[in-house]
Amino acid sequence: MSQLDYDKSKAIYKQIIEDFQKQLIRGTLNPGDKIPSQRDYALKVSVNPNTVQRAYQELERIGLTETIRGQGTFVKANTEMISAIRQEMADDILDRFFGEMNSLGYSQQQITEILNRRLMEMKGAITND
Amino acid sequence: MIEFDHVGKRFGNVQALDHLNLQFSPGKIIGLFGPNGAGKSTAMKMIAGLNQPDSGHVLVDGQKPRQSRDKIAFLPEIDYLYGWWTLKQAADFMRSFYADWDDNKYTELLGFLNLREDMKIGKISKGQRAKCKLLLTVSRRAPYLLLDEPLSGIDILTREEIINTLIRDFREGEQTIIISTHEINDVESLVDEVFFIDQGRIVVSGSAEELRMTKGLSLVEIMKEAFRNVQQ
Structure with a gap:
């Protein structure tokens, strides 16, 4: 995922979700792709791990990703x-x-x-x- | 959980803490924000058991701070390391002192922070000394990590390194980090929960994300707003 250039006056977890959605739309992320672990993503964008966890949970809840035990989190969204x-x-x-x-x-x-x-x-x- | 219940503390004619009430919930990265002299350091030292309330009480997991010292790793604002020590000597001292010292973590973070064991504390830059202090504090597996002004007077790249070390090392669920600073801009995305303190009292507190959502402001802007209201 790209560097997150977030707006500090808005909830960060929502901006992580939006960034993810934009990447799906632009095609830099595609169905089946593996996304970074929460820890790696938190480090990459310098964001609180709990905030990243909230965004990842939301992505999964709305059906855009799925986590396979022992393998990681993958893009589940279809076209x-x-x-x-x-x-x-x-x-x-x-x-x-x-x-x-x-x-x-x-x-x-x-x-x-x-x-x-x-x-x-x-x-x-x-x-x- | 750490609780302050109507805590008062006076130094001479300065009321450092004024009936301070707060609760730091576990598993979060908590920001204690406020201008110089707001009472941040006094509160931090009290959690570490280094000073006592005049009135009210402080509890760490239901115990007095002095009885829970092994749960708390404290990074004080002052330079407490001897200048003639090498980093290795400082680490040996910490290792002998704390049972929760984690050598694997120490070695890993040493590399991550670009530090060397033969560095002499008195001869390195301020930024490197700040990183040494962080390394020595974070290398303990203490459930509570207290960092008093870990970023003040440090260049931006080192500040980023310090913040990334905390993110990298944060053990979700089992660790609580309390970070006091007046450089809020640097830790906007790092903290879960925030407490704005002024003249020994909490002015605003809450979840960082909720505050951003309800106010549509950054934490820096929220602080400015809160302190403007106090002064009026």
Whole structure:
């Protein structure tokens, strides 16, 4: 797993779970892969072992991993679960985006315009490369 | 479990601990945070049996601290090692003194911390001396590990080494680590439970993760908020 660059004002165990989910989505972790032991992971990210334990328990509870006695912890998630998680995380981002834009007083029309402009700019940046 | 029940302690006209009530639950890494002079060291020494309350009482697993010294490995803030000792001599001293000394652990951590037995305590850097103190404390298999300001005045890389040593060595369920510091930023991710102490009293306490979740703040920010409220 990658180095965790966590936000100190949010629960760390949740950020460990999110990091794990993102790795599944990006494909840097795949079904059947072995993940580090709790101790190794705690050391790698310099996080309290009890916090890592809580995150690992949660991953197992929601069915993303399974621990096989004497062998370690493995990714159990299948492609269907992974795409559901991807959708869910994208929805969360969109909910936050629309919530914040609403609080700034942007109408749906204005949001559409901003998004279209941004997308055009991004396209331009890519073709200019 | 370690309990403080209405503990008071006065030095001259300074009230170091003021009816202090707290419970350190076992199996956790606990942060005792507060500014200089808040009472952290006084509380730590009291757990180690090195000073006595004027009022109230302190219990370690139901016993008085002086009767439970073999359960506690204490890393004091001061330099207690002789300058003319080599690290090996210091380790020999500890080995002869404590029945729970673990030679395998000592040898393993010696390498992990990049220390050598022939190093002379008086001739090494402050960071290396801090690592020696840590090594000598952690090499005991004591159920309670008390670390008084283990990070103060030490460079960032050494601080990371110290923190990683604690994570590496932490025996979940059977060990309790209490770490007092005012450098909270360094131990944000290390501690389970936190106690913010000021003027000998607990200002805020709780699980680090719950506090982050309910307040949406880092521990450093929570401390600033708590101490602002105290001063007003």
